Amino acid sequence: MSRTDRLFQLMQALRSVPPPATAAQLAAMLAVTPRTIYRDIDTLRGLGAVIDGASGFGYTLIEDAALPPLSFDTxxxxxxxxxxxxxxxxxxxVLAAAARSALAKLGARLPASQAHRLKHAVLTAQRFTPLPEPGIDVSLLRQATWDERTIRFDYTDAEGRETKREVDPLSVIYMQASHCLLAWCHLRNDFRAFRLDRMRELALTGASFRPRRVPMLRAYLAEISRPDQDRAAS
Incomplete structure (x- = not known):
């Protein structure tokens, strides 16, 4: 890990760990020694980050110079x-961890009074029935979709039939009972939705369908929004 990457990860850790974060906690998160944490804290302070605390007491990120203050209403x-x-x-x-990280970043950017409201918000979300686990690396799927790269994977449909699919990924949709990929299927020569928990062995083909993702997705969404369409996941 480069020193720049380590400093970035240290800032992320300071945002996410309940303050004050001890050097031992931070060192364990970054797989370095506490002495390295002490040096990196001094470096971050020199770059403009306001970090309260000292060795033996723990550290609290007061102000992040890289993130200007924001203001939101309640x-x-x-x-x-x-x-x-x-x-x-x-x-x-990966996405769940990103959401937690984003929430921590917001707390670091807000004025103290709003950071308190953020921490103790009235609304929350909780699901007691877990969704099916994806059978593939969803972060790789998202990147392939963003890059407009054709992918292939093994797929098991609702009847248990197994096929090999090659598709142009258009969007991942988070539904009530499952996560689905919206795509143009080369096998069926048509738009299809694939449940992520039924996908296996995801790989890139090397082919690109840029710059057609946005118009293809727009066409697919228009098609499934028609009242006469009933396109359940494959």
Whole structure:
């Protein structure tokens, strides 16, 4: 890990760990020694971050020079908390961790009074019935979708039939009972929705369908929004 990466991760840790964060806690998170944490804290302070505390007492990030203050009204704060906590509940592990990190970043950027409201928001999200676990690396799928790269995977449909699919991924949709990929299927030569928990062995083909993702997705959404359409996941 480069020193720049380590400093960035240290800032992330300071945002996410309940203050004061001890050097031992931070060192364990970054897989370094406490002595390295002491040096990196001094470096961050030199770069403009306001970090309270000292060795033996723990550290608290007071002000992050890289993130200018933001201001939200109460309803906006509640909406942000609700949305990010919902992502924490329904997202894949990488996306859920990103939601928690984003919430911590927001807390670091807000004035003290609003940071308190963010921490103790009235609204929250909780799911008691877990969604099916994706059978693939969803972060890789999201990147392939963003990059407009054709993918292939093994798929098991609702009747248990197994096929190999090659598709142009258009969007991942988080539904009530499952997560689905909206895509153009080369096998069926048509738009299809695939449940992520039924997908296996995801791989990139090397082919690109750029720059057609946005118009293709727009066409698919228009098609499934028609009253006469009933396109359940494959």
């Amino acid at each position: 309803d906006e704060l509640e909406a942000l908390v609700l949305g990010l906590r919902e992502v924490d509940q329904v997202g894949d592990p």
